[in-house]
Structure formats: C-alpha cells, structure tokens
Amino acid sequence: MTASDLTLSPIPFAPPQIVEADVEAVADVLRGGWLSTGPVCSQLEADLAERIGAPHVVAVSSCTTALQIAVRSLHLAPGSRVGVPTWTFVASASSVVHAGCVPVLLDVDADTLNVSPAAVEAAIAEGLDALMVVHFAGRTVDPAVLALAEAAGIPVIEDAAHALGASDDRGPVSGVGTVGACFSFYATKNLTSGEGGALATHDEELAQYARSQRLHGLSNDAWGRYRIGATPEYDVVEPGLKANLPDLLAALALSQLQRFDAMQARRREVVQRYRATISELDSCRIVPTTADDRSADHLFVVLLPEGLDRAEVVAGMAAAGIGTSVHFRPVHTFSWFRDHAPLGPTGVGTADRLAGRALSLPLHAGLTDVEADRVLEALVGTLP
Template identity: 60%
Template sequence: MAPAAPDVSASLGPLPGQNPPPSAAPEPVLFASPNVTETDIEAVTAVLRSGWLTTGFESAGLESDLQDYLGTAHAVAVSSCTAALEIALAHLRLPNGARVGVPAWTFASTALAAVHNSLQPVLIDADPGSLNLSPTALEPALAQGLDAVIAVHFGGVPVDKAVRDLCTASGVPLIEDAAHALGASDDRGLIGGPGTPAACFSFYATKNLTSAEGGALTTDDPELAAFARTYRLHGMSADSLARYRPGATAGYDVHEPGIKANLPDVLAALARSQLRRFVEMQDRRRHLLHRYRRNLEPAGIRFVPEVVSLGSADHLAALLLPEGTDRGAVVANLRAAGIQTSIHFQPLHHLQWFAANAEIGPGGLPVCDEAAPRALSLPLHLGLTIADVDRVCTALLDEVAR
C-alpha cells in the first residue's frame, strides 16, 4: 500500500523529544497547502510503477487535456512558468539588449525570463485598482520604444484589454504571464485559450493547480509550439520517448541552443489528476474568497482587485492594509497567532538586483511605491474551512484596530 501523505502541519509542531507547549496552541493556518487526494497519489504511483518517469505519455496527455480545457490549439508542458516565459521570449529572436516591458508588480521570474534571454527589462507601473499592468503607464513606454511586453494576470485577474489593444496597435508582441490565471477568463474566453499568441502557466506547489513544479505554454501559433517542443529539451530534434522507449531507434541533432525544461511524467500525472477536478476546486476557492470579502470589506479593508472580477481565477486573497499600518507588526502578530501570511509582491525595483539593473518606464512607479508597504496576502487554499477564514479575519481586524 502507498504510504500516507505526510501531514504538513505536523512539521510546525514540536520537534521529536521536545516538550509540547504548555497550553494547546491553536491549529496553524498555513498560507498555502497543496490539495492532494488519494486519486492524485494513485495517479502518481501508477507512473512510478510504469517504468517510465520522464517526459512521455503522461506529459503528452496533460498537453491534450489542457488543450481540451482551454480550447487552445497547442499546449506544451514545461518545467515551470519561468521556463515557458523564457521559451516564448527566445522564439521572438530579439537582439541582445532589446527592451521588454514588464510590470514592476510581479514575481522576479517575469523579468528574469527577459534577462536570461539577454534582454533589458523596463519596469512599468500598475493600475491602482487591480495592480495589473497599467495601460496608462504602458502607452508612453511603448511610444518610447519596447520590443515586447509581458503582462501578468495578477492574482488571476485578467489584465485590462487596453493592454492588448495598445500592443497590437504598436505591433509589439505580448506574452501573457498566466502563472496565477489558470481558469481565469476575459472577453476572449479562458486565458490561454483561442486567440492567444503565448500564455505561460505555473503549476508550482502553491498554485491553484499543481504538479509540485511545472508549467505550460499555450499558443495558437503552430510554429511557436514546435519551437517550444524542441527548445524545452536542449533544442534536440528527438525527445526521450523517440530515443529510449523500447524499440526506439531515433538519433538526434541539436537545432536550437535550448534549455532543459521538459516536464517529467511523474509530475504531469499529478497535474492531470488535479485538472479532472479543477472546476470543483475553483468553486471552493471562490467561496472562501467571497467569505474573506464579506467579512473584511464592511470593516474598510481594501482587497485587490478593489472591484470583484468575475473572470478572476481567485488565486490570491490579496489586500492593501490601511495606510500607515505597521505591516511588520501585523505579520508577526498573526504568525504568533498561528496564521501565516505572504506578500504579493515586493515590486521589482525594491529588490536589489533590479534596482541596479532594470530600467524604469516613463512616469516612474508611484502606484507600486504606494501599494508596496501595504500589501498583504491572506491564507487561501482548499484545506481551509469557513471557520479558518473567520478566524483569520477576526485576528486581522484586531490587528488593524490596534
């Protein structure tokens, strides 16, 4: 029989040999926790027993499942969203130093994907309501000259259509960082679906669908899809199945200076299994987030996005603390009460390497600067009960009232 999945919360308890705390501490509320069922475990162990661990039929199966779910022509499974971004940028074949507009309000890897392609990130300010890339800030940056743009659907909230329109009007390719946005939709339908030149998804452990580590690139463009299939495996002309499955005879050539970014079958099986119940998982997520808003908004807590986005994938319970709140104290006191939180994001220009090396777009980054000390993300995962959400809200409101 497969061993039981480890209880993550146990790792937060006393170490073996340590005395338990004198009074029973309340159960910790983790910021994120993967939703792994027995069915997921069976799917992964079936691959472990199959004799084929790396990229093969499961990975191909995940690609076709994603194509069906999103309605996209091509899905290419890769080792991370970062890799998908790197591949999408490499396919543009921009000269060294070409300028890529990226939101300052994102995770480092959005911009590092450009850096790893020898491109220059140009940081663009956020829309104050959603903290997504601001069309108003993007317009003068495009006028100044950008060679590509990466837009992030922050927290799963689709980026303003005006961003797409501006890029189209300027003839500048747009890559979507959809790390938070599986299940999100805008006027085109599901993000990463038909009409998408390049969307990059993450299946990292904290995401709304996980393969532990992993990602996918989806596109309408058969040429990009073919490039990605080669580029994700060193630019080789034949993959592992073609070379090593029983009876295989293929040799290989190297057509591109690719990267190592294929998704192994062991991981693909987990993502595939989760995708089968994804709609149900998203319903639960939406319900929890709705409860957060219902509890906190009447008390004046400002969520991001400020206005509920019906197309959101509800990836984060992100908010802005009231101006002047000592966020460090709030985080520490919530931690002491057993509640983990996170911060999405520290804007890139506040991080050492980007402060020294990234360019800042015209108009600067005032919205990001204003939001940065106030941003806080509350726990949001399927292991939470409504009582957990209520407990987090009560603790947060106590902190804010201090």
C-alpha cells in the same frame, strides 16, 4: 473556544491539496517503468488544451522556463526592451534578462495591481520591442493593454502563473492574440505538480519550438528516441534549455485536473466570504477592488491601512496560527534590477506607494468556513 486560542490548528498560507487519487496517480508512474517526459505528460497537455481551448499546450519544468522559451522564441536582438510590470515575481523580469533583453519596469493600476494602460502607452511611445503582462492574483489584465500592444504591433507574452482557470473577453486564458500564456504548477498554485508549468499557444510554430527548446533544442525527445522501435536520431537547430516536465510530476497535475472545477469553486466561496467582511472595513482595501467572476482566485490580497507596520500584522496573524504572504516586493526595489532595469516613462509611483501595504491571506481549496472566519477575526484583531 475563540480564534485566539493557540491550541487551534495552524492555518498555513497555501498548502497543496493532495488526495489519495493523486498519490495513486504518482505511484502508478513509479510502478510503470517510465519516469521522465512521456505519455502521462502528453495526456496532461491534451487535457489542459481541451479545458482552456488552446490548440497547443507544451508542459515544461516551471512557469519560469515557459516564460524563457516564450521570450527566446521572439529572437529579439540583444538589448531589446521588453515591458514588464514591476509588481510581479522576479521570474517575469529575469526571464527577459536570460534572453539577453532588458526589462523595462512599468507601473501598475492601484485597483488591480495589473500593469497600467497609461504606463504601457507611454512605454510604447518611448520604444518597446515586446511586452510581458501578468494576470496578478488571477485577474486578467485590462483589455486596453492588449489593444495598445496590438495597435503598436508589439508581441505580448502572458505570465499566467496565477491565471489557470481565469478568462476574459477572449475566453479562457490560453494565449489568444498573444505569443502565448505561461502557467505555473508550483506547489502553491491552484493546480500543482510540485514544480512545473506549461506554455499554451495558438501558434503551431511556437509550439514546435517550445517542444524542442524544453529539451536542449533536440528535434526528437526522449520518449521519441528510447521507446522500443523508436528512431534514435535527432538534430539540434538551436541550443535549448533542460526544462521538460517528467511524467512523475505530470501525473500529479493530471490527477488534480480531474477535480480542478471543484477546487476552483471552493476558492470562490472563500473569496466571497472574505470579501463580505473585509469590504465592510474602512481601514482595509481589497485588490482587485471589484469582484470578478472570471478571476482564477489565486490570491486574496488586502492593502493594509497606510502607516500600519505590515510586519506587526504578519506577526499578529502568526501568533493566531495563521500564515500570510506578500505578493509582491516590486522588482525595481531589488538591487540588481535597480541597477540594470530602466523604469518606464511614467515611473513606478503607484507601486512605490502600495509596496509596503499588500498582504495575502490564506487561500486554498481546503480552507473551511471556520478557518476562513478565524483568518478574518485575526485580521480584524490586528487592525487599528
């Protein structure tokens, strides 16, 4: 059989990796009588905190709400300017908007698609009140970016949606030296709860703020109010979101966390297999250009040859039964942001130049070598 044999099973882009233990963990919560945020969520927070070395982890409903809470915690004046790389999911920029601030869209580095230090430096010189960095595809941002913000006294929020399991000179991504790191447990992420997220921080005050903000700003959560013998009183000092992570979903993430290392190890093997073949091709470039053994290996992104129609490659891969995705359409190309989000002083030339060329290949812990080779064969077959 060859890879072009359509009787072969499809290879989806990023299906969730669910084992019987996950099903049992969720079923246990269903049987247990407490579905919303409670002891299972607390256990997830404690286990995650221990794994990444963060003193505080607050589980929430999504990375988006973690980002919203992190930006709100700065209590910036309406209209304050927050730098955001344009090469990200729209949630990074919209969380700035929802806090009444203005996202200033910044260009990226061509080798990593992470925010470019030069773009950050120029934006700081022009005037920034805060900076959001995105560890794209699981590769952490250039340390120069954090140093620039620190030197300017600008708070940094880490969009770590792709970066659970990643580390840099600071250690595992956990919000060291920043406001905090915001993780996603969305269905396609390295660790999933279906929908969910968490804010990791080294700032106790922020952790308390996040615990209150994830539940309307209440001073006492539902577990604290409804369990037998608990005190039912609460206060609201600042209206919050409804962004708690129910135990029903936390149970899935907690179960997945038990085998996270094994899942990450398999991702790394697939990445190495892809790299070995694709780095030999003249027509394609891998992002990040150099392998990084501290990456979370969330995405495997190639830059297709200039001038090649990406839609044709996507269609060719689909015809071979292979799912692909695009990360990302730059934020400044969306109508609303075009009209409401200024660009940084260096412009977004690199993002514009590369926007039509990025393609994400299937990457997940369940991908076999045979499937990875089918992906490679199909990719090579669609290239000129």
